Amino acid sequence: MQLYNTLSAKEREALIEEAGKERLTISFYQYARIGNPQILRNHLFLAWNDMEVLGRIYVAHEGINAQLSVPAENFNVFKEHLDSIVFLENVRLNIAIEQDNKSFLKLKVKVRDKIVADGLNDDTFDVTNKGIHVGAEQFNELIEDENTVLVDMRNHYESEIGHFKNAITPDVDTFRDSLDIIEQDLAEHKEDKKLVMYCTGGIRCEKASAYYKHKGFKNVYQLEGGIIEYTRQVREKQLENKFLGKNFVFDHRRGERISEDVIAHCHQCGKPCDTHVNCANEACHLLFIQCEECAEKMNNCCSVDCMEVHALPYEEQKELRKGKGASNKIFKKGRSPVLKYKK
Ligand SMILES: [Zn+2]
Ligand SMILES: [Zn+2]
Numbered sequence: 497m498q499l500y501n502t503l504s505a506k507e508r509e510a511l512i513e514e515a516g517k518e519r520l521t522i523s524f525y526q527y528a529r530i531g532n533p534q535i536l537r538n539h540l541f542l543a544w545n546d547m548e549v550l551g552r553i554y555v556a557h558e559g560i561n562a563q564l565s566v567p568a569e570n571f572n573v574f575k576e577h578l579d580s581i582v583f584l585e586n587v588r589l590n591i592a593i594e595q596d597n598k599s600f601l602k603l604k605v606k607v608r609d610k611i612v613a614d615g616l617n618d619d620t621f622d623v624t625n626k627g628i629h630v631g632a633e634q635f636n637e638l639i640e641d642e643n644t645v646l647v648d649m650r651n652h653y654e655s656e657i658g659h660f661k662n663a664i665t666p667d668v669d670t671f672r673d674s675l676d677i678i679e680q681d682l683a684e685h686k687e688d689k690k691l692v693m694y695c696t697g698g699i700r701c702e703k704a705s706a707y708y709k710h711k712g713f714k715n716v717y718q719l720e721g722g723i724i725e726y727t728r729q730v731r732e733k734q735l736e737n738k739f740l741g742k743n744f745v746f747d748h749r750r751g752e753r754i755s756e757d758v759i760a761h762c763h764q765c766g767k768p769c770d771t772h773v774n775c776a777n778e779a780c781h782l783l784f785i786q787c788e789e790c791a792e793k794m795n796n797c798c799s800v801d802c803m804e805v806h807a808l809p810y811e812e813q814k815e816l817r818k819g820k821g822a823s824n825k826i827f828k829k830g831r832s833p834v835l836k837y838k839k
Contacts, residue, residue: 503575508572511568511591512568512571515571516568517567517569518568519565519566519568520565520566520567520571520591521563521591521599522562522563522565522589522590522591523562523589523590524560524562524584524587524588524590525559525562525611525612525702526559526560526583527611527623527624527626528558528559528560528623529557529622529623529624530555530556530557530560530583533555533557533607534607536555537555537607544564544566544574544603544605545603547566547570547574547577548566548567548570549564549565549566549570549574549603550564550565550566550599550600550601550603551563551564551565551599551600551604552604552606553604553605554607554608554610554611555605555606555607555608556608558610558611559583559611559623560611561611561612561699563600564600564603565599575589588720588721590697612699612700612703614671614700614703615670615671615672616672616675616703616707618707618710621707621709622710623706624706626701626705626709626716626718627691627693627705627709627717627718628717628718629717629718630692631720631725631729632725632726632729632733632735633729633733635694636735636736636738638692638717639660639661639662639692639738641690643688643689643690644690644692645664645682645685645691646660646663646664646693646694647664647691647694648660648663648664648666648693648695649674649693649694649695649701649704650695650696650700650744651668651669651670651671651674651829651830652665652666652668652669652831653744653772653783654696654744656760656770656830657741657742657744657751657770657772657785658739658741658743658744658751658754658755658759659740659759660694660738660739661739661740663694664678664681666678669831671704675704675707679711686711686714687714687715689715691708691715691716691717692717692719693705693716693717693718694719694722694723694726695719695723696723696743696744696745697722697723697724698720698721698725701718701719701722704718705717705718723739724743726739727739727752727754737755739754740754740755740757740759741753741754741755741757741758741760741770744772750771750772751770751771751772758770761785762785762786762787762790762837763784763798763835763836763837764790764794764798764835764837765787765789765790765836765837766836766837767787769785769786769787770785771785771786771787771788772785773785773786773791773796775796775797775798775799776795776796776802776806777798777803777805777806777813778817779813779816780797780798780799780805782802782829782830782832783830784835784838785838795807798832798834798835799834801834
């Protein structure tokens with residue numbers, strides 16, 4: 497995966513050549529004030545349909561969030577079209593070359609209330625009035641400043657396996673919860689401290705930084721492109737890496753190792769471990785941290801109860817689940833009283 501702010505003509509050519517006949521899988525987002533999302537939606541659909549773009553795109557009054565794929569040979573046209581839309585000019589693109597070419601089967605551009613479900617229903621603030629974006633180098637300097645308060649805008653199960661040195665990592669289940677907690681904790685420092693924040697890919701901070709400015713914080717900074725882009729810049733420019741452990745990602749890998757530090761613990765025996773798993777009992781599916789020994793001893797389950805269910809023939813398990821519609825959502829992500837080392 498690579499991220500680009502702006503692509504020179506030469507870089508574009510190299511990318512297209514490398515991809516050959518493959519499709520490029522691209523994601524991007526931008527908060528903006530969009531007066532009529534339906535008009536934008538129609539405009540994008542018509543243009544992108546002609547370019548054989550496939551994907552899932554959300555357009556709202558607050559901006560756009562897009563996951564799509566485009567034939568490599570149409571990439572130049574696609575990029576020029578994006579640059580022709582004022583608020584998308586030079587938007588940061590997250591590009592991967594998709595080998596199976598099956599990431600998306602249709603082009604769906606939908607008008608939504610929100611581009612990310614963030615639980616924030618405060619329409620009084622301007623989402624485009626965001627914090628100052630900083631790259632990895634400036635971020636490293638900022639977080640050494642004694643006047644800086646560094647805040648991790650992610651959830652507890654994400655920061656648990658990896659975070660920046662000295663970051664405040666709110667013990668929260670949702671983005672909404674962390675906004676309130678941080679505001680309360682820092683209420684006295686709205687003017688004198690620098691509030692520096694980060695998240696996985698930057699999108700949560702776009703909203704959070706605007707929210708805090710709206711709430712009266714004077715010096716708000718955000719890590720541009722999040723941990724993903726920070727890591728890329730650190731490697732490319734050989735900067736000092738100040739991120740400890742793993743970056744939690746929402747795909748099958750669940751975490752990408754950034755430094756060799758293991759900062760979390762197995763939730764069952766307490767020994768150092770940062771491997772997230774889902775409980776093998778499908779009716780449970782709890783996300784938790786489990787070491788290899790515990791995985792073996794517990795048959796990949798979170799509890800003795802789950803082990804018993806998991807050991808039943810599949811048909812019997814299905815029978816047990818019947819009538820419990822959202823049974824696999826009964827546990828919050830990453831928390832359960834059955835886990836000795838994580839409540
Ligand atoms: Zn263990
Ligand atoms: Zn379980």
